[in-house]
Amino acid sequence: MELKVQSGDITTWKGDGIVVNLFEGAMSPDGAAGAVDKKLRGVLTTMIKKGEIKGKLGSTTIVHTFDKLPADHVCVVGLGKQAEFTLDRARYAAANGVRALRNVGAKKIATVVHGAGLGNLDVESAAQANVEGIILGLWQFRKYFTNNEDVKTVDQVVLLDRDPTKLKAMRDGAARGEIIANATNLARDLTNEPSNVATPTYLANVAKEIAKKYGLEFDVIDRERAKKLGMGAFLGVAQGSDEPPCIIILRYLGGGKKSAPGLGLVGKAITFDSGGISIKPAEGMQDMKGDMAGGAAVIAAMQAIAQLKPAINVTGIVPATENLPSGKAFKPGDILKAMNGKTIEIVSTDAEGRLILADALVYATQTLKLSPVVDAATLTGAMVVALGHHRTGVFCNDKELGDLLFKIGEETGEKNWLMPMDPEYAEQIKSDWADIKNSGGRPAGSIIGAMFLKNFVGDAKWAHLDIAGSVGGLLGTGKEDGYKNKFGNGTPTRTFIHLALALASGK
Ligand code: BES
Ligand code: MN
Ligand code: ZN
Numbered sequence: 001m002e003l004k005v006q007s008g009d010i011t012t013w014k015g016d017g018i019v020v021n022l023f024e025g026a027m028s029p030d031g032a033a034g035a036v037d038k039k040l041r042g043v044l045t046t047m048i049k050k051g052e053i054k055g056k057l058g059s060t061t062i063v064h065t066f067d068k069l070p071a072d073h074v075c076v077v078g079l080g081k082q083a084e085f086t087l088d089r090a091r092y093a094a095a096n097g098v099r100a101l102r103n104v105g106a107k108k109i110a111t112v113v114h115g116a117g118l119g120n121l122d123v124e125s126a127a128q129a130n131v132e133g134i135i136l137g138l139w140q141f142r143k144y145f146t147n148n149e150d151v152k153t154v155d156q157v158v159l160l161d162r163d164p165t166k167l168k169a170m171r172d173g174a175a176r177g178e179i180i181a182n183a184t185n186l187a188r189d190l191t192n193e194p195s196n197v198a199t200p201t202y203l204a205n206v207a208k209e210i211a212k213k214y215g216l217e218f219d220v221i222d223r224e225r226a227k228k229l230g231m232g233a234f235l236g237v238a239q240g241s242d243e244p245p246c247i248i249i250l251r252y253l254g255g256g257k258k259s260a261p262g263l264g265l266v267g268k269a270i271t272f273d274s275g276g277i278s279i280k281p282a283e284g285m286q287d288m289k290g291d292m293a294g295g296a297a298v299i300a301a302m303q304a305i306a307q308l309k310p311a312i313n314v315t316g317i318v319p320a321t322e323n324l325p326s327g328k329a330f331k332p333g334d335i336l337k338a339m340n341g342k343t344i345e346i347v348s349t350d351a352e353g354r355l356i357l358a359d360a361l362v363y364a365t366q367t368l369k370l371s372p373v374v375d376a377a378t379l380t381g382a383m384v385v386a387l388g389h390h391r392t393g394v395f396c397n398d399k400e401l402g403d404l405l406f407k408i409g410e411e412t413g414e415k416n417w418l419m420p421m422d423p424e425y426a427e428q429i430k431s432d433w434a435d436i437k438n439s440g441g442r443p444a445g446s447i448i449g450a451m452f453l454k455n456f457v458g459d460a461k462w463a464h465l466d467i468a469g470s471v472g473g474l475l476g477t478g479k480e481d482g483y484k485n486k487f488g489n490g491t492p493t494r495t496f497i498h499l500a501l502a503l504a505s506g507k
Contacts, residue, residue: 095137131177191488200320214306240329245321262313264370268377269295276349301496310504382445395450
């Protein structure tokens with residue numbers, strides 16, 4: 001899909017469909033919608049009066065223009081109440097607008113920048129959010145369908161505004177939005193890819209290609225090297241699988257070699273989680289192809305960071321392996337030793353994410369001395385019980401970092417919620433046989449996951465993002481909503497990118 005930014009009059013634009021907007025409760029169309037209404041001889045005004053168009057957030061109404069305009073269709077997208085309007089609502093509306101036009105077969109679409117007019121957003125941020133909404137909203141994963149006859153696709157979307165003085169801000173915002181949305185879509189592609197394709201080696205190859213294309217340093221720790229480094233927790237999980245495991249490392253040097261080691265992004269990449277010997281029930285197990293979503297987000301964010309070039313060093317670390325039962329698999333009762341020397345009693349081989357993260361976090365914080373370090377993982381089913389699908393649980397040992405992640409969540413729509421980590425919870429992972437055990441039973445399951453990880457971060461500033469619910473669909477409950485697709489929606493790719501930008505700008 002080609003994206004363009006132009007200044008011009010949307011009522012004379014030649015193409016298949018145009019998108020305009022309306023705030024909830026507005027009695028007459030304004031701005032571009034008003035101009036379109038005039039050409040349509042008041043059709044929109046009539047529909048508003050009759051209550052057929054209400055402007056409710058994300059609603060879409062398609063009107064055929066019957067040659068009163070060069071475009072065949074007009075889509076009026078609702079922006080919700082003006083007083084409640086936000087940047088994320090612009091993103092949401094933009095996605096629904098282009099998708100509604102795609103449904104009626106439009107291939108060439110022009111749209112106003114939602115929020116840049118009456119919405120009172122600054123033009124650059126609005127253009128960025130609109131482009132993100134458009135690219136994310138049009139994403140599809142159809143590569144394994146062999147019959148694509150009835151599939152509708154959009155070829156071109158043009159952001160249009162009558163005011164030529166807005167053009168530069170629109171272009172700058174759109175360019176950034178395109179980079180960020182394309183990265184997010186890469187995370188989605190990787191997460192939706194089945195596990196017979198998206199193996200650890202496959203992920204490493206994708207990362208290597210990105211490194212070559214965008215000028216990142218690339219490194220990979222294979223089984224042998226992991227052994228030498230003493231990564232017993234990671235290797236314990238990997239030992240049941242015939243698929244070679246690896247830890248993928250991407251490094252972006254934006255702060256220069258001599259400056260601080262910088263930000264660390266760590267992502268769980270269990271390319272398939274069967275539960276291992278503590279095997280999962282068969283129902284829904286197919287969703288566990290998405291148990292590498294955290295790792296996908298790290299790889300994708302590194303791509304965007306390489307393109308956006310913030311003035312900070314960023315290292316992405318992705319421990320990748322399958323979790324399978326076999327004659328070689330690790331077992332309940334086994335004791336593993338992590339890279340920092342801590343011993344771990346295995347209570348459940350299904351609590352594997354925290355094990356591979358343990359060694360990755362030691363490597364990030366103690367070997368590479370990165371700080372802050374933020375990890376993302378589809379770590380616990382309990383996270384879905386606690387917060388459902390609309391917010392990521394954030395566990396953090398630094399208030400400033402936690403507050404920043406919360407703020408970024410409100411702006412990106414990858415919403416976060418700060419979770420507790422009181423020391424009392426550590427009681428639950430005390431072991432009779434080793435330093436700690438890898439599961440503490442059912443109470444506060446996601447907090448216990450975080451308490452476990454805390455043993456491996458030393459003094460680094462650290463945040464753990466449990467995305468089991470927010471990444472969408474991993475319990476078979478996903479649904480498409482605005483710019484979010486139903487399975488593996490790319491969370492927290494945009495959070496990671498914005499975090500790097502925010503830390504680089506010192507804000
Ligand atoms: N990958 C799962 C968590 C998960 C479940 C993610 C559902 C998305 C949707 C993780 O490896 C796991 O199995 N966690 C266990 C931990 C328990 C054994 C302490 C869980 O949540 O049941
Ligand atoms: Mn598991
Ligand atoms: Zn898992």
